[in-house]
Amino acid sequence: MKKAKQQLTILGLRLYLNALALFNPAKAGTIAFQIFCTPRQGRLREKDTQFLNTADEQKDLHVNDLNIRCYHWRGPGDTVLLVHGWESNAARWQRVIRQLRAKGFNVVAVDGPGHGQSGSRQFNVPLYAQMLETVVAHYQPQSLVGHSIGGFASVFLLSEGHAPSVQQLAILGTPAELTHIMDGYQRLLGLSRRVMQGMQQMFRRRFGRAFTDFSGPAMISQLNVEGLIIHDLHDATVAYADAKAYAAHWPQARLVTTRSQGHRLNGDGVPETIVGFLQAKAVVA
Numbered sequence: 001m002k003k004a005k006q007q008l009t010i011l012g013l014r015l016y017l018n019a020l021a022l023f024n025p026a027k028a029g030t031i032a033f034q035i036f037c038t039p040r041q042g043r044l045r046e047k048d049t050q051f052l053n054t055a056d057e058q059k060d061l062h063v064n065d066l067n068i069r070c071y072h073w074r075g076p077g078d079t080v081l082l083v084h085g086w087e088s089n090a091a092r093w094q095r096v097i098r099q100l101r102a103k104g105f106n107v108v109a110v111d112g113p114g115h116g117q118s119g120s121r122q123f124n125v126p127l128y129a130q131m132l133e134t135v136v137a138h139y140q141p142q143s144l145v146g147h148s149i150g151g152f153a154s155v156f157l158l159s160e161g162h163a164p165s166v167q168q169l170a171i172l173g174t175p176a177e178l179t180h181i182m183d184g185y186q187r188l189l190g191l192s193r194r195v196m197q198g199m200q201q202m203f204r205r206r207f208g209r210a211f212t213d214f215s216g217p218a219m220i221s222q223l224n225v226e227g228l229i230i231h232d233l234h235d236a237t238v239a240y241a242d243a244k245a246y247a248a249h250w251p252q253a254r255l256v257t258t259r260s261q262g263h264r265l266n267g268d269g270v271p272e273t274i275v276g277f278l279q280a281k282a283v284v285a
Contacts, residue, residue: 010190013035018191018194018195021192021194021195022194025197025198028194028198029198029200029202030202032189032198033199034122036185036199037123039086039114039115041087042087042112042115042123043089043116044089044117048089048091049091051094055071055072055073056072056073057071062134063131063134065119066118069090069110069111069118070110070138070139072107072108072139073097073101073108074106075106075107076106077103077104077105078105078141078143078278079108079140079141079142079143080100080105080106080142080143080144080278081108081109081135081139081141081145082097082107082145082146083110083128083132083144083146084110084115084148084150085146085148085151086123087115088112088115092147092266093109093145095270095271096145096270096274096275099271099275100275100278103275108135108139108141110132112131112150113127123149125149125178126156126207128150128153129154129156129157133157133163136163136165136166140165141165141166142165142166142168143166143168143170144168144169144170145169145171145172145274146169146170146172147171147265148172148173148175148237148238149174149175151171152171152175152178152216155220156219158219158223158225159223166225167226168278169227169228170227170228170229170230171227171246172230172265172270173232173235173237173238173264173265174216174229174231174238174242174243176215176216176217176241176245177215177216177242178213178214178215180239182211216242216246217245217246217248217249217250220246220249220250221249221250224252225252226253226280227254228253228256228274229247229250229254229255230243230274231243231255231257232259232262232263232265233258234262235262236263238263243255
């Protein structure tokens with residue numbers, strides 16, 4: 001029943017947006033982008049709240065009129081900022097956080113826009129990077145760890161020069177090209193070329209950039225930071241080829257391949273790999 005309802009919803013959106021684009025592609029593109037940027041999940045569950053309440057401090061920073069919820073576990077060592085992905089929240093890092101705390105790291109995790117206890121109903125890479133810029137300026141982390149779109153936003157942030165304190169970057173299951181993401185969205189909804197043109201025009205007006213400007217490998221090639229790329233060979237959400245594209249353009253990075261973790265990359269071995277990478281150059285008391 002749930003799957004049938006989803007299929008009807010997709011069909012309805014397809015018919016509406018494609019028809020609207022015949023007369024007003026700009027409006028159709030704007031509506032399609034708003035739908036694309038609206039997460040349906042990612043708010044806190046009770047077990048998420050229980051874990052996040054173990055933080056030594058919960059603090060709201062602000063970008064314009066939006067709050068950014070930050071969770072801080074204090075430690076004597078280097079500061080690590082953890083950045084989650086689409087329809088998730090800071091609690092997804094709890095296995096990593098426990099191991100980082102045991103090693104003396106100073107740990108900060110954030111709820112992205114439209115997720116957890118942070119503001120906004122919209123979630124997109126430029127907005128996420130803007131929020132992260134504020135968080136980085138406040139906590140001055142030496143290391144960033146990002147999953148999926150959180151990794152992509154972290155790459156964009158560093159490529160813009162807005163995180164000078166960061167010396168290490170780990171990305172997990174991170175897409176390489178925004179165009180690939182948009183192509184997938186077009187296929188999912190069956191959107192016409194006119195709708196996609198309207199989306200691209202709206203995106204350029206709003207952010208001053210084209211979809212093609214958001215290329216992870218191109219952005220990462222500009223950076224001089226130590227890197228770790230973790231990706232599952234059988235990731236059904238982000239193709240393993242994306243990890244290989246990052247590795248080909250990032251000589252300072254090591255690619256670690258898993259084979260049974262899927263896109264979440266939250267199982268045994270992954271936290272240990274992340275912590276080992278961060279310990280290699282970290283100052284930990």
